[in-house]
Amino acid sequence: MKLKILVGTMTSTADYVARAIQMDCADIVEDIEVVMMDGQDPSVFDEDALYLICTSTYGSGDVPDNARALYESLDAQPKFPGNVKYGVIALGDRTYMQTFCFGGQKFDERLQGLGAQRIGEVWCHDASAGTMPEELGTAWCREWLAEAIPVMQKQAADA
Numbered sequence: 001m002k003l004k005i006l007v008g009t010m011t012s013t014a015d016y017v018a019r020a021i022q023m024d025c026a027d028i029v030e031d032i033e034v035v036m037m038d039g040q041d042p043s044v045f046d047e048d049a050l051y052l053i054c055t056s057t058y059g060s061g062d063v064p065d066n067a068r069a070l071y072e073s074l075d076a077q078p079k080f081p082g083n084v085k086y087g088v089i090a091l092g093d094r095t096y097m098q099t100f101c102f103g104g105q106k107f108d109e110r111l112q113g114l115g116a117q118r119i120g121e122v123w124c125h126d127a128s129a130g131t132m133p134e135e136l137g138t139a140w141c142r143e144w145l146a147e148a149i150p151v152m153q154k155q156a157a158d159a
């Protein structure tokens, strides 16, 4: 099984989290690819893989600039492979009370609207808490993979 991490970021924190997961979780999943969202479209979900959206939030609850093209293309394309399974790491800051982690939440809503299936809850990191997103993110990911891998194995067996 392959894990494909799609990164939306402005100042690289989400990229650091994705790279930390790529290194730390190599004992669970051999093939982990980190893909920046820049210029991507829905075909990024064509591969037979488990997906992890890893994105921050900017502006007033917007997705980062590099994630905009992908996010908007998901709206323009009503058709979507229904067997896409994904998780979400949403980076934010509780100082922005009204829009905390909206970037990740927005991707989640749009993917669900297109028929993809989220595994687990959206995991939110609060930059104002003073905790390390790489450490907490990898720990969360290990637990999430324990839940996601059996789902992917069942899907492969049923195919």
Ligand SMILES: Cc1cc2nc3c(=O)[nH]c(=O)nc-3n(C[C@H](O)[C@H](O)[C@H](O)COP(=O)(O)O)c2cc1C
Pocket: 008, 009, 010, 011, 012, 013, 014, 015, 055, 056, 057, 058, 059, 060, 061, 062, 064, 091, 092, 093, 094, 096, 099, 100, 101, 102, 127
């Ligand atoms: C200008 C600006 C706007 C932000 N807006 C939000 C927001 O609306 N909601 C939120 O939860 N976090 C917001 N954040 C916090 C970032 O999402 C958070 O610091 C994140 O860890 C940055 O990750 P990145 O380096 O991958 O972009 C904002 C940060 C900046 C600098």
